[in-house]
Amino acid sequence: MKKIGVADTMFARVDMYKTVEKAIMESKENVKIIRYTVPGVKDLPVACKRLFTQGCDICIVLGMPGKEPVDKVCSHEASQGIGQVQLMVEKHILEVFVHMDEGKNNSELLTIAKNRAHDHTLNALALLKGQHTLTPRAGQGVRQGKKDEGPLE
Amino acid sequence: MKKIGVADTMFARVDMYKTVEKAIMESKENVKIIRYTVPGVKDLPVACKRLFTQGCDICIVLGMPGKEPVDKVCSHEASQGIGQVQLMVEKHILEVFVHMDEGKNNSELLTIAKNRAHDHTLNALALLKGQHTLTPRAGQGVRQGKKDEGPLE
Amino acid sequence: MKKIGVADTMFARVDMYKTVEKAIMESKENVKIIRYTVPGVKDLPVACKRLFTQGCDICIVLGMPGKEPVDKVCSHEASQGIGQVQLMVEKHILEVFVHMDEGKNNSELLTIAKNRAHDHTLNALALLKGQHTLTPRAGQGVRQGKKDEGPLE
Amino acid sequence: MKKIGVADTMFARVDMYKTVEKAIMESKENVKIIRYTVPGVKDLPVACKRLFTQGCDICIVLGMPGKEPVDKVCSHEASQGIGQVQLMVEKHILEVFVHMDEGKNNSELLTIAKNRAHDHTLNALALLKGQHTLTPRAGQGVRQGKKDEGPLE
Amino acid sequence: MKKIGVADTMFARVDMYKTVEKAIMESKENVKIIRYTVPGVKDLPVACKRLFTQGCDICIVLGMPGKEPVDKVCSHEASQGIGQVQLMVEKHILEVFVHMDEGKNNSELLTIAKNRAHDHTLNALALLKGQHTLTPRAGQGVRQGKKDEGPLE
Numbered sequence A, B, C, D, E: 001m002k003k004i005g006v007a008d009t010m011f012a013r014v015d016m017y018k019t020v021e022k023a024i025m026e027s028k029e030n031v032k033i034i035r036y037t038v039p040g041v042k043d044l045p046v047a048c049k050r051l052f053t054q055g056c057d058i059c060i061v062l063g064m065p066g067k068e069p070v071d072k073v074c075s076h077e078a079s080q081g082i083g084q085v086q087l088m089v090e091k092h093i094l095e096v097f098v099h100m101d102e103g104k105n106n107s108e109l110l111t112i113a114k115n116r117a118h119d120h121t122l123n124a125l126a127l128l129k130g131q132h133t134l135t136p137r138a139g140q141g142v143r144q145g146k147k148d149e150g151p152l153e
Helices: A016-027 A041-053 A069-089 A106-129 B016-027 B041-053 B069-089 B106-129 C016-027 C041-053 C069-089 C106-129 D016-027 D041-053 D069-089 D106-129 E016-027 E041-053 E069-089 E106-129
Strands: A002-009 A031-038 A058-063 A093-097 B002-009 B031-038 B058-063 B093-097 C002-009 C031-038 C058-063 C093-097 D002-009 D031-038 D058-063 D093-097 E002-009 E031-038 E058-063 E093-097
Touching (some): A002 A016, A016 A058, A031 A041, A041 B069, A069 A093, B002 B016, B016 B106, B031 B041, B041 B058, B041 B069, B058 B106, B093 B106, C016 C058, C016 C106, C041 C069, C058 C069, C069 E041, C093 C106, D002 D041, D016 D031, D016 D058, D016 D106, D041 D058, D058 D106, D069 D093, D069 E069, D093 D106, E002 E016, E002 E041, E002 E106, E016 E031, E016 E106, E058 E106, E069 E093
Parallel strands (some): A002 A031, A002 A058, A058 A093, C002 C031, D002 D031, D002 D058, D058 D093, E002 E058, E058 E093
C-alpha cells in the first residue's frame, strides 16, 4: 500500500488536512496517510524529510504564509527547503500554500484553500500512478484553487 | 534524557535564553539544555550543526535581526542555513527571530521576544514527544509572540 | 541511443511538448524521448532528477511562470532546483521558461513559446554531440524565442 | 597550536588583514595565521574551504562589497557560500563585510572596517576556546565596528 | 601542465574567449585551455563541473546577463550554481560577467568586457601559482574591467 505524508502547520488559519483526507477517501485509492504537524511553514521541509524516512512515497504540505514582507521571505525559505528535500529523496512534495493576501476576503481565502488542497491531493494520487498520468492535461493552463486559465490556442 | 540545544547571539538586545530556560524548568520535562553563544544570526546555523553533533535532539535559535535592508538579507541567509542544517541531521530547529522593526517601541519588542521564546520552547518540547502532539491545533491560526489569529471558520 | 528527458507542466498554457517532439523528429537524430508531466514549475526539478535516474542524457523543461510577484518567486525556486539537479548528475537541463508577461498579447506569447521550445531543442541536440558544437556561435548574441541580438562588434 | 585562516580580497579598499594580525599578536594567543587572497568576495567561500583543508580551526573573511545593486547581490551570494562551507566542515567563519555605503565618508568607512576586523578577530579567538566564552555577553546588543546598542532592559 | 577551463555562452554579445586566449598566450605560462560553449549563463555551472571532471585546475566563465529584471534573476541563479560547483570540487571559478546595463553605450560595454576578461585571466593564472600571489594587492581597491578604486588610505 502506498503512503502519502501530509505535513501541516498550526500557523495556517484553515484545517486543510480535512479536505485532503476527504479527497483521499472519496478517491477509493488504497493509500495510507501519515500526518505531521509543525508550528509554521519553515518547519515543513524537515517534517517531510522525516515522513519520507517513515516510508512515504509522496508528500503534501499545507501552509498559509502571511501577507507581510517578512512572511514572503519565510515562505520562500520554506519552498527552497521543500525543493531540496525532493532532490534528496527523489520523490515529489506537492506544495499547497495559500497566501493570506490571495483572496479578497476570508470567505474567498477559505474557498481557495479548500479547492487547492483538494486539487493537489488528486495530483498527488495521479503522480503516484506514474509520470504520464497528468500528461493529457499538459499545457492546458490548469490551476489549483482557482479557475483554470485554459490553453492559449 | 532528551537534549535541547539553544543557540543565541550577542547581537540580540534581549537575553531570550532566560525565558527558554524558565519555560523548560516550569514544564517539569526531564530534558538537558546545551547552550552555544555566537556573535550574530549568521553564525547560528553552524552552532546548531555542532549542537546536534553533541547529541541534541532538537534546537532552538534565538536572534534579533536589525531593521536595515542589509539586516534583512543577513536574516534570510541565516534562515537558509538553519533550513539546511535541519535537512542534514533530520531534526527540527525552532527559529525564534524577532525583527527590530516588529514592535512599535522597545517595550513591545521586549514582550514579543519573551513571548515568542516562551511559545517556541513549548513547541520544541511538544515536537520532542512526537509528530502528532501539535495536531489538535493544526490550522488554528496559532502565533508565537503575538495574539493568535484564530481559524477562518 | 541517446535519451532526452522532457518534463512539462499542466500550469503552462501552451503544449510546448509538441514543438519539442517535432523538432527532434525533423532533426533525424536517433534519440529517444522520455516525458514526465507535473502540476507546475516547482515540480520540475525532481521530475528531471527521476528522468536522469531513468537514463536520460540531457533534459528539457517546459514551463510558463505567471506574471504576479508570487509567480516570479516560484519560477526562481524552480530554477534553483533545476540548477541543483544539473550539478548532482553532471548533465545539462535546458530551461524553456516563458513568462506570462513576456509577450504583448497571447499571440506573441504563443510565438515566443513555440520558438523557444524549438530553439532549445536544437541546443539540447547540439550539446549531446559535445561541448564544442555551439562554439562557432559563442559571443554572437544568440536568443531563443526572440530575434538574435547579434554581436556588439 | 590552533590555526586561524584569513581570506581577503583585492577588491576591498582597506587592508583589514593588518588589523587582524595586530589583534592576534596583542592577544598573546598561541595561534598560527594562514592567509589567502582572492579577487573579490565571491571567491572567498572556496578560499575558506581550502583553508579548512589546510587544517584551519576557524576562518575570518574580509570583504568590502560595493554600493550598487549588483554588488549587493554579489555580497549575498558570497554570504550564502560562506554559510555552506561552515556546514560542510562544521567550523565557524566570521564574516567581516563592510558595505561601501555604511559610512558617511571615507574616514568613517575606514574606522568601521578597522573596528569590525578587530572585534571579529577577538570573537574568533573566543570561539576557539569554546561555545560558552561569548555567553556572558549574550543578548547584550553587541555590535562589531560600531557602538554597541546595549540591551533593551 | 595545468589546465584552465573556459566556459562561455552564445547569449553574450562579445566573444570574450578571444581575449582570454590572447592573455594566456602572452603570459607565456605553460597551461592548456579546455573550452565549453553553452546557450546562456544558467548553463555555465554544470559546464564547469564537467570541465573539472576533465581535469581542469581552475575555470573562467564568460557571460553577459541582460538588463531586464528576469535577466538579473538568471544571473543570480547562475552565480549561485557557480558558487556551489567551487565548493564541490574545492577549486576556483573566476566569474567574468558583464551586465548589459554596465556601460553607457556599446563601445563602453565592449571595453569593459575585454578588460574584465583580460584581468580575470591574469587573476586565474595568479591563483594557479598559489594563495599568496595576489596578496601584495590585497585591500587595494582593485577592479576588473574598470579603473581601480585604490585604497582608502
